[in-house]
Amino acid sequence: MSNKNQSSGEFAFIDWIQQQAGRGSHLTLGIGDDCSIERQHSDHDLLTSTDLLIEGVHFQHQWSSMFDLGRKAAAVNISDIAAMGGKPQSLFLGLGRPANIALKEIEEFVSGFVEEAKRYGAVLAGGDTCGSPGGLMISVTVQGVVPTGDAICRQGASCGDAVYVSGTLGDSALALHMLQAGRQPDPFLAERFHTPTPRVGLGRILAQRQFATAMLDVSDGLLADLGHILKASNVGVDLEVSQLPLSDAFRQALAGDPTLIDLALAGGEDYELVFSSPLKDLAGQLGRICPVTRVGTVTSAEGIRILQSDGDLYHCQRDGFDHFA
Numbered sequence: 001m002s003n004k005n006q007s008s009g010e011f012a013f014i015d016w017i018q019q020q021a022g023r024g025s026h027l028t029l030g031i032g033d034d035c036s037i038e039r040q041h042s043d044h045d046l047l048t049s050t051d052l053l054i055e056g057v058h059f060q061h062q063w064s065s066m067f068d069l070g071r072k073a074a075a076v077n078i079s080d081i082a083a084m085g086g087k088p089q090s091l092f093l094g095l096g097r098p099a100n101i102a103l104k105e106i107e108e109f110v111s112g113f114v115e116e117a118k119r120y121g122a123v124l125a126g127g128d129t130c131g132s133p134g135g136l137m138i139s140v141t142v143q144g145v146v147p148t149g150d151a152i153c154r155q156g157a158s159c160g161d162a163v164y165v166s167g168t169l170g171d172s173a174l175a176l177h178m179l180q181a182g183r184q185p186d187p188f189l190a191e192r193f194h195t196p197t198p199r200v201g202l203g204r205i206l207a208q209r210q211f212a213t214a215m216l217d218v219s220d221g222l223l224a225d226l227g228h229i230l231k232a233s234n235v236g237v238d239l240e241v242s243q244l245p246l247s248d249a250f251r252q253a254l255a256g257d258p259t260l261i262d263l264a265l266a267g268g269e270d271y272e273l274v275f276s277s278p279l280k281d282l283a284g285q286l287g288r289i290c291p292v293t294r295v296g297t298v299t300s301a302e303g304i305r306i307l308q309s310d311g312d313l314y315h316c317q318r319d320g321f322d323h324f325a
């Protein structure tokens with residue numbers, strides 16, 4: 001940056017961020033130098049993931065407070081660490097700020113981001129800040145750790161495994177569906193959309209106890225994300241549509257419009273974990289940590305068959321989200 005004024009602008013903002021972020025005990029050096037430093041240990045693997053959030057693609061500025069948007073930006077990245085069974089530790093935040101967004105709003109965003117990170121024991125460890133000629137752009141990188149060799153990948157599901165989903169599906173997509181129609185979703189659905197819950201505790205238990213053979217988080221919709229497991233593991237799945245875990249708010253909407261079930265199948269942004277396991281009684285065993293529902297079985301067939309309770313096949317009318325489609 002050409003303007004080296006230390007008392008205002010970018011550098012004052014970075015000083016402010018540094019104060020907000022605090023320091024993680026796992027870091028030798030946090031924000032303020034060219035790099036952060038973390039001493040490496042031989043008993044764990046380092047997990048790293050990046051996500052881009054672009055105004056108009058991933059969020060509409062007018063739908064969400066900047067604080068909640070900050071929380072969500074941290075949560076969806078932490079969810080990627082949860083999906084490997086890891087413990088989130090460091091977050092890196094790239095910000096492209098358009099001139100029409102006040103610094104105050106960006107600070108609210110960072111406050112929400114930092115608060116959400118702390119909830120899961122992670123810290124903001126670095127980033128970059130610049131102006132954007134377009135909309136608001138946010139790039140988040142997250143790092144986490146998992147005991148050596150315990151990370152749960154997409155590959156590893158085998159025929160006969162049970163397929164489980166945490167929490168409930170479709171709430172976030174239903175909230176978005178309502179917002180897009182100019183309606184205000186009820187508070188529960190709105191919360192699921194604005195501030196999703198990454199399933200860190202569940203993911204870590206699944207990794208520690210080696211319960212899951214394959215896992216990922218549902219960001220693009222159950223069918224699309226399950227499709228990634230099937231492709232990586234070279235298996236198929238029979239999914240029982242009547243077993244999908246649905247919230248009361250979702251069921252209420254579904255009673256008025258049965259086609260909304262497609263939002264639970266392919267809506268996206270649930271940030272629940274979907275995983276396969278040879279164990280058939282995990283719903284009971286894990287229920288105290290996080291609700292878990294068995295929704296199907298891994299098969300040797302190709303692709304996903306969606307079965308109705310009468311045994312007939314169900315055809316979902318929605319595709320999962322594809323940014324290049």
Ligand code: ADP
Pocket residue numbers: 014017030031032033034035036092093094095124125126127128129
């Ligand atoms: P550089 O010129 O090396 O890119 P910067 O002036 O951009 O350095 O950043 C200085 C310090 O502030 C670095 O430690 C960087 O990680 C941190 N930083 C800058 N922007 C952010 C941000 N948006 N969030 C968190 N840390 C940031």
Ligand code: MG
Pocket residue numbers: 127128129
């Ligand atoms: Mg920089």
